Amino acid sequence: MMPGNSGKRMKVGIVGGSISGCTAAIEMTRLGCDVTLWERTGDELKDRGAGIGVPRSVIDKYINRDLIDNDTPYFIGEAFVRLWRTADAQPYGYLAWDQPATAALLNWGGLYKNLRKRVPDSTYRFDHRVEALHDSGDSVRVELADGSSDDFDLVICADGYTSLGRRTLFPETGVKYAGYVIWRGFLAEREMPHAEALERGIRCIGYPGGHGIFYFVPGADGSVKPGERVINWGMYTQVPEDQLADFMTDKSGYRHEGSLPPGAMPLATERALKDKAKERLPDFYLEMIERSPDTFAYAIYDCQVPAYRKGRICLVGDAGAFARPHTGAGALKGMSDVTGLADSIKENSSLEAALQTWNQARTAENNRLVEFGNQLGRALVKEIPDWSKMNPTSMEKWFNSIVTIQTEFLSPDKRKS
Numbered sequence: 001m002m003p004g005n006s007g008k009r010m011k012v013g014i015v016g017g018s019i020s021g022c023t024a025a026i027e028m029t030r031l032g033c034d035v036t037l038w039e040r041t042g043d044e045l046k047d048r049g050a051g052i053g054v055p056r057s058v059i060d061k062y063i064n065r066d067l068i069d070n071d072t073p074y075f076i077g078e079a080f081v082r083l084w085r086t087a088d089a090q091p092y093g094y095l096a097w098d099q100p101a102t103a104a105l106l107n108w109g110g111l112y113k114n115l116r117k118r119v120p121d122s123t124y125r126f127d128h129r130v131e132a133l134h135d136s137g138d139s140v141r142v143e144l145a146d147g148s149s150d151d152f153d154l155v156i157c158a159d160g161y162t163s164l165g166r167r168t169l170f171p172e173t174g175v176k177y178a179g180y181v182i183w184r185g186f187l188a189e190r191e192m193p194h195a196e197a198l199e200r201g202i203r204c205i206g207y208p209g210g211h212g213i214f215y216f217v218p219g220a221d222g223s224v225k226p227g228e229r230v231i232n233w234g235m236y237t238q239v240p241e242d243q244l245a246d247f248m249t250d251k252s253g254y255r256h257e258g259s260l261p262p263g264a265m266p267l268a269t270e271r272a273l274k275d276k277a278k279e280r281l282p283d284f285y286l287e288m289i290e291r292s293p294d295t296f297a298y299a300i301y302d303c304q305v306p307a308y309r310k311g312r313i314c315l316v317g318d319a320g321a322f323a324r325p326h327t328g329a330g331a332l333k334g335m336s337d338v339t340g341l342a343d344s345i346k347e348n349s350s351l352e353a354a355l356q357t358w359n360q361a362r363t364a365e366n367n368r369l370v371e372f373g374n375q376l377g378r379a380l381v382k383e384i385p386d387w388s389k390m391n392p393t394s395m396e397k398w399f400n401s402i403v404t405i406q407t408e409f410l411s412p413d414k415r416k417s
Helices: 017-031 056-064 108-116 164-169 243-247 267-280 283-291 330-347 351-382 392-402
Strands: 009-016 034-038 051-054 075-084 094-107 132-133 140-144 149-152 153-159 176-188 200-207 209-215 230-238 296-301 314-315
Touching: 009 140, 017 034, 017 075, 017 140, 017 153, 017 330, 051 056, 051 108, 051 209, 051 330, 056 094, 056 330, 075 209, 094 108, 094 200, 094 209, 094 392, 132 164, 140 153, 153 164, 164 314, 176 243, 176 283, 200 267, 209 283, 209 351, 230 267, 230 283, 230 351, 243 351, 267 283, 283 392, 296 351, 314 351, 330 351, 351 392
Parallel strands: 009 034, 009 153, 075 200, 153 314
Antiparallel strands: 051 094, 075 094, 132 140, 140 149, 176 230, 176 296, 200 209, 209 230
């Protein structure tokens, strides 16, 4: 481990305490660094309940790095089961294509808890908001909202898509609204009769202007037993940019930026979304939505970045390139950013060489991921055709004409569970 400027252990500051931030704290501590993490919220991050899907090999990688437990529960999704509502294909929909995939489906809260328990409490500082970063060339001054400040050899910004780090390094670079939102919810399996139809793969129901996704994730206690799982769902729907502010206004009249949290959505907004769902979904999936409490929504944005670092400030996760959720990247992209940085530090004789090597690789890879998300958004939302008039051969040809970037996520699983 290379020393800091004083010849002592390298001091590393981490902005943000979610998935990417916790991963950074773990990896940098294991490198022998003196680590401080600041999380702006005043308590532990809440279990969001939402599920995430990632390539199965990613789970294996992080088990091998001891970032998550080897018994971390997840489901295997071997296909995107692409369906369309038709009058004669109720209640599940017309099967247009079983698109091969290799997805591990897990609970966001379970992943966070795995990481958080590996971060020492002395490192993780709640209710600390970073206000400014000043890079002097060989150190970074971190200023907090309480007026305190300190200098660090390296600062890792893991502070999400509205990142202070990105705004500091690249003030001209911001996220761009994609023209649609994802309306989300989750439901305890015990509340939905005959939910076992979700057993295989991710159900993806197309409709004019978007698509919906439905899949199992482990329950809050990690259970994967039938009846104890959680159904996750999301419906992509187009909302013109000039209507987005009104859509993101909660029941008390407060306008949120980017998301409406569970329980905040006005009843009229939720009712309008459910009415649209009646026109778009086969009955099986509509019933899940009708039974789901406290639905919520995210606006879909994306952003490419010119680099992942300047001087001694680095970006990881959504603080860097921000890809649409279609990509299956999500939280795990940030973990890959961090593990790549840790490996680069191990493999190079100087911090500058490590940052240069890492920056080049992550910038190219993650900007490519953003483009992949753009292609998926075009195929599955903006220009989605009527799948009920297609078969597996014609759908595969259509899909590959738009989505030209190849990823492990959209490929058959080479090993079975």
